Amino acid sequence: MISDKLLGQKMYENKNNWARKVGFGFRPDDEVPSNIDVWNSNQLDGKFQLFGLNKVGLWPEEHNFSIEQRLNRLHKHLRYVEKTEKEKISREEKKLRKRASKRKSDIHLYDVQKLWNSAVYGDDIFKQRLLHFWANHFTVGGSSGFRNYVIGDLIHNVIYENLGGSFDDLLYLATTHPGMLDYLDNTANSGENSKEAINFRKIGRTAGLNDNLARELMELHTVSPERKYTETDIKNAAKVLAGWGVNLSSFVKRYNKLKIQKGSPIGNMSLEEFTLSPYLKNKAEPGKKIIMGKPFPAGPKALRKLTDMLAQDDFTAQHLSKKLAIHFIGENANKNEIKIIYDAWKASRGDLVKIHEATLKVTRVTKGKKFLWPSTWMLQGIRVSGANFMKENESAGGFGRIRDDGTPIHEPLGILEEIGHSFWASRQPDGYSEKKLDWVSTEHLDRRVRIASRIFNAGPSRSGEEIANLLDFSDRTKVAISKGRNSEEKFIIALCSSDFMEI
Amino acid sequence: MINRRHFLSAAAPALALSGYPVHGFTKGPVEGRIVVIMLQGGMDGLLAVPPIGDDDLFKQRKALVASNPLKLNPLFGIHPNFKNFSKMLKSNEASIVHATSFPYTARSHFEGQNVSQTGSKIPFSINTGWLGRAMDLAKITGKALSLDAPLLIRGAPAFDNFYPANIGKTRTPQSELLNLIKNTHDGEVMVAIDKLSQASMNRPSKLRARDPLSLATKAGESMRELNGPRVAVLTIPEFDDHSSIGSTTGHHPKLFTLLDNVFYQLRSALKEQWDNTIVLTTTEFGRTVQENGSAGTDHGYGSVGLLAGGLINKSSVVSNWPGLSNKNLYEKRDLFATIDYRSVCAACIEAAFSLDHDLIVDKVFKDKKIARIYEHIFG
Known part of the structure; x- marks a missing residue:
């Protein structure tokens, strides 16, 4: 526990700055809490609603999609493509039809808008920041193809819904998520002695291990190379993972096929249940495996045993406490600060609420500053200034940015891509x-100036000077703002100042 | 890793290309230029430049050899998709270094990419890049063709980046505004805004294309300008083909075509400055010698480096070939790296910046044991 003495020296007396340090700031129409400790504790376990655009109504239920709906949509689209290919129409016409079908079926633009909306209009702003942190920790790189159908499920349905749970659960759910299994090639991982590999060898085809997910599970998601595991450990982890995952493009097809097989290997599983446990026995590696000295049996249950062992490893607590500290406090987070999060991790055995609580407490007294991620900075700029940035079609029910044909527009995603910070972009794990x-870099800063200009032109309710006063900007920045030649320049200087970019 | 003495004795059979005319290039004091193409994800060197004279290649790899590689010499061939690069080899404007790697064996992308950019044996131990430090030593400027400023170039006295913006309803920021913003910052942010401000007058507003070929063109054009940058850094991602890597055709071969076109584009855009240029590839590691279960290859060790530019006098394939039989592999699975790739980087720095090898290895790489292989590469 953090001592009361430490808690005495609060670095963020200004509540508006505190809300930026751990969240996305307070909106002009937010009620600034009178007791910040109550607000803090409410952030951890309070009940929140997801609002629609401009807080008008709630986020439409029909714009939330389950993993099952997502895979069914993808399946339907692919069947349509198959059918269209066979039709006697021009190549151009085929292309147009396929593109229209993709646009109609692919829901990731809703997922993007939901992420923006939650940050700009939500009251759970610490949780939203944690969501971005964990979505980045469990990166699933997007693609122009099919992963974009399911990334939003990992972000909104798995990570967000498990922020109140344990790291053990979150790790297992992220590892077995159809998107993760696809992204890190585990759909191509089959045991060297699996039935599939043996049969394939008979007909001259190859099948065998692919260690991509196993390696990153250990290196990035849990213990890190500090743990000094061996290549054999990775190989054996890959053997435990063999059999997990089905290509997204054939997920539903494969399910339907398995379902009607004699003595169905997936029993009475519904499609939804199968998405939680997409395990193909004929690709699994038989026999016992040893990983970091511990034995793992054959069969699907071994994976949960493996992720639990990794989740509970001391190096995981060290690695992730440091990562959390750096995310909120900044690169210069010191050992004592990291240790407070680490101690909470160890004492609670990976209870995320306790870990996040410690993160909040240690951040409350730190002097460390964090240079905000471009998207965090941008969403804070929209929120704190009260800009009506997402405003098209608001009269149609408060969701916004929808085309006439009912599909969401691409721009929110386009902007995230432009600032180099989209969770749907193709990128490294x-x-x-x-x-x-x-x-x-010059280009990154060019983007920030452009985005600030866009936010200004969306009609903020706070001016550059008002933001500077609200957030106790330095005199140096206030002078620079005063020299701006018009209200737009003043606003851009405020958002692009060191005071706003770094907190 | 090979030490200097070992290399010199082993270098004798290093395979030089023969039968090609040496083009009439005489070297005077030049303002050399370096372009680094970072191949992110780990390029499969055995697929790019297969040792077709090594019978073990076909024992280890069943499917992953292109059916019609262009034969370079009795030992090596090159993937047929390197059409332009092959021509450069024939006209003595290109060289290949095989069975090479940065000194990193632990097979993590992120550690490997860090080592390939810092040039330090210990991942995440320093905050500047080997190229940046070389530029600092030679007092020259450079440009990265990416949204961010890659670690490779950090440490240089002056560098810039270029990546055209595509945000609707916005204009290039004006320098008056940028100067006011600059006043609120310190350190690197201040410097970056200052550069943005200086450049804001002559930034092309129309250029939108950001694919590697367009960026290569832009790199070549700015390096031709009077007082333009003498260093450029490009990135080609997505070499991490754990499944369906391809052989004659497929994903890796597609990337080979792209890389080949980037070489061509650089040559075209640099025009007369091509004569003063060396372009080199880097990658964080090679890939496993054997294919994995999904017709791809996993993270390995040794790979290949491709170099081209007018600074090369005579094309060669430089290699101290370790062999591909199981007993010759690193940890029984990877191509052994017998040439420290930092030797290749040092040779390129020597060629382009006219710095002494001993100075480069001491000041840039802080490792005096790095062997000099300049003559082998540049002829």
């Missing part, structure tokens, strides 16, 4: 960097 210098 280590996710986005927490290092300041990785986000400092």
Whole structure:
């Protein structure tokens, strides 16, 4: 526990700055809490609603999608493509029809808008920041193809819904998520002595291990290379993982096929149950495996045993406490600060609420500053200024940014891509960097100025000067703002100042 | 890793291309230029430049050899998709270094990418790149063609980046505004905004294309300008083909075509400055010698480096070939790296920046044991 003495020296007396340090700031129409400790504890376990655009109504239920709905939509689209290919129409016409079908079926633009909406209008802003942190920790790189159908499920349905649970659960759910299994090639991982591999060898085809997910599960998601595991450990982890995962493009097809097989290997599983446990026995590696000295039996239950062991490993607690500290406090988070989160991790055996609570407490007294991720900075700019940035079609029910044909527009995703910070972008599994210098370049700063200009032109209710006063900006920044030649320049200087970019 | 003495004795059979005319290039004091193409994800060197004269290749790999590689010499061939690069080999404008790697064996992308950019044996131990430190030593400027400023170039006295914006309803920020913003910052952010401000007058507003070929063109064009950057860094991602890597055709071969076109594009855009240029690839590691269960290859060790540019006098394939039989592999699975790739980087720095090898290995790489292989690569 953190001592009361430490808690005495609060670095964030200004509540508006505190809400930026651990959240996305307070909106002009938010009621600033009178007791910040009550607000803090409510952030951890309070009940929150997801609002629609401009807080008008709630986020429409029909724009939430289960994993089952997502895979069914993908399946339907692919069947339509198959059918269209056979039709006697021009190549151009085929292309148009396929594109229209993709647009109609693919729901990831809703997922993107939901992420924006939650940050800009939600009251659970610490949880939203945690959501971004964990979505980055369990990176699933997007693609122009099929992963975009399911990334939003991992973010909104798995990670967000499990922020109040244990790291053990979150790790297992993220590892077995159809998107993760696809992204890190585990759908192509089959045991060397599996039935499939033996049969394949008979007909001259190859099948065998693919260690991509096993390696990143250990290196990135849990213990990190500090743990000094061996290549054999990775190989054996890959053997435990063999059999997990089905290609997204054939997920529903495969389910339907398995379902009607004699003595169905998936029993009475519904499609939804199968998405939670997409395990193909004929690809699994038989026999016992040893990983970091511990034995793992054959069969699907071994994976949960493996993720639990990794989740409970001391190196995981060290690795992730440091990562959390760096995310909120900044690169210069010191050992004592990291240790407070680590101690909470160990004492609670990975209870995320306790870990996040410790993160909040240690951040409350830190002097460390974090150079905000581009999207965090942008969403804070929209929220704190009260800009009506997402405003098209609001009269149609408060959701916004919808085309006439009912599909959401691409721009929110486009903007995230432009600032180099989209959770749907094709990227490496280590996710986005927490290092300041990785986000400092002439081009990155050009984007920030452009985005600030866009936010201004969406009609903020707070001016540059008002933001500077609200957030106790330095005199240096206030002088620079005063020299802006018009209200737009003043606003851009405020958002692009060191005071706003780094907190 | 090979040490200097070992290399010199082993270098004799290093395989030089023969039968190609040496083009009439005489070297005077030049303002050399370096372009680094970072191949992110780990390029499969055995697929790009297969050792077709090594029978073990066909024992280890059943499917992953292109059916019609272009024969370079009795030992090596090159994937047929390297059409332009092959021409450069013939005209003595390109060289290949095989069975090479940065000194990193632990097979993590992120550690490996860090080592390939810092040039330090210990991942995440320093915050500057080997190229940045070389630029600092030679006092020259550079440009990265990416949204971010890659670690490779950090540490240089002056560098910039270029990546065209595509945000609707926005204009290029004006320098007056940028100067006011700059006043609120310190350190690297201040420097970056300052550069943005200086450049804001002559930034092309229309250029939107951001694919590697367009960026290569942009790199070549700016390096031709008077007082333009003398260093450029490009990235080609997605070499991490754990499944369906391809052989004659497929994903890796597609990337080979792209890389080949990037070489061509750089040559075209650099025009007369091509004569003063060396382009080199880097990658964090090679891939396993054997294919995995899903017709791909996993993270390995040794790979290949491709180099091209007018600074090369005579094409060669430089290699101290370790062999591909099981007993010759690193940990029984990977191509052994017998040449420290930092030797290749040092040779390129020597060629382009006219710095002494001993100075480069001491000041840039802080490792005096790095062997000099300049003559082998540049002829």
